[in-house]
Amino acid sequence: MRAITVRDRDAGISGLTLTDMPYPHAAENDVIVRVHAAGFTPGELEWPGTWSDRAGRDRTPSIPGHELSGVVVELGYGTTGLTVGQRVFGLTDWARNGSLAEYTAVEARNLAPLAADIDHTVAAALPISGLTAWQGLFDHAHLTTGQTILIHGAAGGVGSIAVQLAREVGARVIGTGRADDRDVALGLGAQTFLDLDADDLRQVGEVDLVFDVIGGDILVRSTELVRPGGTVVTIATPPTVQPRDGRAVFFVVEPDRARLADLAQRLRTGRLKPIVGAVRPLDETASAFARHRRMPGKTIIQVADE
Ligand SMILES: NC(=O)c1ccc[n+]([C@@H]2O[C@H](COP(=O)([O-])OP(=O)(O)OC[C@H]3O[C@@H](n4cnc5c(N)ncnc54)[C@H](OP(=O)(O)O)[C@@H]3O)[C@@H](O)[C@H]2O)c1
Numbered sequence: 001m002r003a004i005t006v007r008d009r010d011a012g013i014s015g016l017t018l019t020d021m022p023y024p025h026a027a028e029n030d031v032i033v034r035v036h037a038a039g040f041t042p043g044e045l046e047w048p049g050t051w052s053d054r055a056g057r058d059r060t061p062s063i064p065g066h067e068l069s070g071v072v073v074e075l076g077y078g079t080t081g082l083t084v085g086q087r088v089f090g091l092t093d094w095a096r097n098g099s100l101a102e103y104t105a106v107e108a109r110n111l112a113p114l115a116a117d118i119d120h121t122v123a124a125a126l127p128i129s130g131l132t133a134w135q136g137l138f139d140h141a142h143l144t145t146g147q148t149i150l151i152h153g154a155a156g157g158v159g160s161i162a163v164q165l166a167r168e169v170g171a172r173v174i175g176t177g178r179a180d181d182r183d184v185a186l187g188l189g190a191q192t193f194l195d196l197d198a199d200d201l202r203q204v205g206e207v208d209l210v211f212d213v214i215g216g217d218i219l220v221r222s223t224e225l226v227r228p229g230g231t232v233v234t235i236a237t238p239p240t241v242q243p244r245d246g247r248a249v250f251f252v253v254e255p256d257r258a259r260l261a262d263l264a265q266r267l268r269t270g271r272l273k274p275i276v277g278a279v280r281p282l283d284e285t286a287s288a289f290a291r292h293r294r295m296p297g298k299t300i301i302q303v304a305d306e
Helices: 009-015 127-140 157-168 179-188 216-223 257-268 282-290
Strands: 002-005 017-020 030-039 067-075 087-091 103-107 111-113 148-151 172-177 192-195 207-212 226-234 247-250 276-281 298-302
Touching: 002 282, 009 282, 017 282, 030 127, 067 103, 067 127, 087 127, 087 257, 111 257, 127 157, 127 207, 127 226, 127 257, 148 157, 157 172, 157 179, 157 207, 172 179, 179 192, 207 216, 216 226, 276 282, 282 298
Parallel strands: 148 172, 148 207, 172 192, 207 226, 226 247, 276 298
Antiparallel strands: 002 017, 030 067, 030 103, 030 298, 067 087, 087 111
């Protein structure tokens, strides 16, 4: 089967190569999915799981990409809950071969059924961004109506979903990003937008929550804005500082079939709109990672037609 693989950690994006790889094996509780559309995360070539398995053993050549939408073509021993021919979407394991391939093996519990009226290229934009935004806002930061939240990278994959979910719950949303993200962030529901290259973060005043996707100095300066009792949630790197009288949380997104189903239902009813900035074929994955041109939301790789 055709797949994108990486072998050399030092090669970076230029190491992403279209390769002929063996058809995957369906282990216990796995399904094999015929991938129609795949998503990737900028920076995943830095993740340890891209290079080694859970025991720390080298697993190259490995297939990156951890979001997919496709059709189940095979069930592993003991697999329940999904059937052959079913449309599904979800997350693949961090430390196994991923979704930038014609077929991939995934634990069934990491996938949710996908309704026939949702396009695979839209569904593939939802698993990591949707689950990360939901878990950050509600499981880790306990966002509620009336609170003020500062969301960094508001036009990006995770941030654009976080803005929509935060607005829906009745929070006041301040989005940030680059200057040309302004219209997208405001269009998604942010009430205020800050250009991180030009505006002073302190003009935001006090906030109840910070949702950070950038880390570094921006995370440190944002932490100072948090009210007593407030929370900083970051998905970039473990924080080195925390609010004077509050919490700082770093987490890694977890699979959640029920939440995926809920997010898909929001998508169907128009309550949630993942932004698909571009759709590219599998053999253009390396240039999609390199992103020659800035665009909002996710870039999706279309592996097969419907
Ligand atoms: N912990 C977890 O579970 C988890 C889950 C998902 C993602 N992540 C990580 O979270 C990060 C964001 O993921 P994503 O998919 O949302 O990425 P993305 O689509 O690239 O979104 C990030 C957004 O933030 C903007 N941005 C970054 N640095 C900025 C700066 N200094 N000033 C202004 N804007 C800035 C980006 O603009 P530019 O492109 O112009 O920089 C982009 O619009 C990645 O590092 C990813 O690896 C972690």
